[in-house]
Amino acid sequence: MERYGAVILAAGKGTRMKSNYCKVLHAVAGRPMLGYVLDAVRNLRLEKICVVVGHQADDVVHRFDSSDLNFVIQEPQMGTGHAVKQCSKLFQGFSGHVLIMCGDTPLVTPQLLSDFISFHESRSSKLTVLTTRLENPFGYGRVDVDDHGIVLRIVEERDSDQIEKLIKEINTGIYLVQSQLLFDLLENLKNDNDQNEYYLTDLISEAHGANVRPLAFHTEQDTVVVGVNSRNDLAKVNSLMWNSIRNRLMSEGVTLLDPGTFYPDGDVTIGFDTTICPNVMISGSSSIGEECYIEPGCVINDSTIGNRVRILSGSKLDKVEVDSDVFIGPMAHLRPETKIGRRVKIGNFVEIKKSIVGVGSKASHLTYLGDSQIGENVNIGCGTITCNYDGKTKHPTIIEDRCFVGSDVQFVAPVRVGSGSVIGAGSTITKDVPKNSLAVARSKQKVFPLRFGQGLATKNEDR
Numbered sequence: 266m267e268r269y270g271a272v273i274l275a276a277g278k279g280t281r282m283k284s285n286y287c288k289v290l291h292a293v294a295g296r297p298m299l300g301y302v303l304d305a306v307r308n309l310r311l312e313k314i315c316v317v318v319g320h321q322a323d324d325v326v327h328r329f330d331s332s333d334l335n336f337v338i339q340e341p342q343m344g345t346g347h348a349v350k351q352c353s354k355l356f357q358g359f360s361g362h363v364l365i366m367c368g369d370t371p372l373v374t375p376q377l378l379s380d381f382i383s384f385h386e387s388r389s390s391k392l393t394v395l396t397t398r399l400e401n402p403f404g405y406g407r408v409d410v411d412d413h414g415i416v417l418r419i420v421e422e423r424d425s426d427q428i429e430k431l432i433k434e435i436n437t438g439i440y441l442v443q444s445q446l447l448f449d450l451l452e453n454l455k456n457d458n459d460q461n462e463y464y465l466t467d468l469i470s471e472a473h474g475a476n477v478r479p480l481a482f483h484t485e486q487d488t489v490v491v492g493v494n495s496r497n498d499l500a501k502v503n504s505l506m507w508n509s510i511r512n513r514l515m516s517e518g519v520t521l522l523d524p525g526t527f528y529p530d531g532d533v534t535i536g537f538d539t540t541i542c543p544n545v546m547i548s549g550s551s552s553i554g555e556e557c558y559i560e561p562g563c564v565i566n567d568s569t570i571g572n573r574v575r576i577l578s579g580s581k582l583d584k585v586e587v588d589s590d591v592f593i594g595p596m597a598h599l600r601p602e603t604k605i606g607r608r609v610k611i612g613n614f615v616e617i618k619k620s621i622v623g624v625g626s627k628a629s630h631l632t633y634l635g636d637s638q639i640g641e642n643v644n645i646g647c648g649t650i651t652c653n654y655d656g657k658t659k660h661p662t663i664i665e666d667r668c669f670v671g672s673d674v675q676f677v678a679p680v681r682v683g684s685g686s687v688i689g690a691g692s693t694i695t696k697d698v699p700k701n702s703l704a705v706a707r708s709k710q711k712v713f714p715l716r717f718g719q720g721l722a723t724k725n726e727d728r
């Protein structure tokens with residue numbers, strides 16, 4: 266096998282995205298699109314990978330910094346040909362071939378790239394362009410290929426005439442070029458086009474001038490080479506990516522009631538016989554166990570969920586760990602650093618932050634637990650609030666095993682309730698409660714007789 270290196274172009278601003286953020290950092294199924302391109306290229310185990318950065322270079326480097334990547338700055342950004350040229354030093358003396366790709370083509374697969382390399386090698390080609398046919402080729406460079414598979418020229422959409430616009434064979438922006446030839450030809454590029462940029466596509470005419478015949482490698486996989494230039498393309502690529510993740514999950518034994526409205530990130534794993542209802546988002550590195558049931562409108566991020574967990578509609582879970590056989594929701598909000606034990610029930614309008622809830626405990630209604638540690642088999646009554654914040658610092662609330670907390674109780678933290686204790690409804694608990702005690706902290710009920718006319722209105726019209 267010949268020697269290979271890669272150049273990935275990621276310096277452009279992505280003007281057509283109309284964004285404050287550089288294009289290659291825009292997310293596809295939760296990950297910046299450049300990440301997918303890097304994964305596909307890494308899979309080929311090439312000798313070196315150069316990433317050309319320019320617009321918001323610091324952000325791109327910061328996001329992807331890794332010892333196997335060489336970042337090269339292109340400043341200012343004067344076109345795709347100019348971008349590749351910035352890598353000439355890194356390829357000085359390199360006798361192999363260079364795979365050139367764009368960072369805005371996130372659906373590309375390692376299989377397609379390795380087929381491309383095999384083709385290039387089998388023809389002993391010095392310059393090969395990966396092409397496909399699109400029914401709607403708008404925006405792409407059109408490739409003029411002769412009957413022998415030789416590329417005659419590539420013309421950009423904005424530089425093309427009416428006849429050229431009819432060509433449906435397009436340039437995917439993926440090339441293989443013999444390294445020495447590449448950097449020699451790049452020296453000759455001119456910017457006499459509509460954008461006054463140095464187009465990489467002009468390599469074709471330069472190659473003909475040097476008596477090199479550029480070949481086309483045509484793929485039928487027209488969806489994997491879609492490039493993202495606009496929000497519309499981004500939506501299309503996201504939808505293709507989600508579809509492939511959904512298909513994987515279904516093949517792994519997950520029921521999706523309405524696959525098109527489930528939005529999973531690529532790293533999400535879900536166990537056998539779990540059912541996902543419509544309009545659910547599961548993102549980050551979340552993992553959901555077996556036989557779970559996730560109702561409509563739930564959002565789960567970076568969380569680990571055990572088996573047989575029911576998450577009822579409208580609940581949001583972010584960076585939490587939930588053990589098996591748990592009920593959550595509807596409308597529950599579980600926030601980071603929360604751990605929910607087995608057989609716990611978290612009911613409607615319950616918010617939990619940075620707390621541990623022990624096995625078999627319940628907080629069924631309208632409750633806030635923050636910075637708290639709830640033991641096993643504890644009942645937290647409706648409307649309980651841990652007052653964890655004094656305006657400056659957060660303080661812990663500890664409620665030990667088998668406590669029963671009545672409704673509408675406030676725990677003014679820091680405070681600890683010993684095991685087996687009972688807190689009377691409506692109490693504001695400011696001091697520790699020893700174990701096996703009853704604590705009631707509210708004023709006694711007083712009853713006064715009313716004189717006539719002091720109480721509720723007596724006639725309809727007075728109400």
Ligand code: UD1
Nearest residue numbers: 274275276277342343344345348368405406436437438492
């Ligand atoms: C490019 C091709 C077009 C092809 C299409 C495939 C050229 C001139 N055109 O067009 O034939 O059909 O890709 O998707 O090559 N970039 C830089 N520096 C620059 C300019 C761009 O690094 O100065 C990077 C961008 O970040 C991007 C990639 O190069 O990742 C492609 O640039 P883009 O502007 O998207 O090119 P297209 O118009 O899509």
Ligand code: CA
Nearest residue numbers: 369492493494
């Ligand atoms: Ca593009």
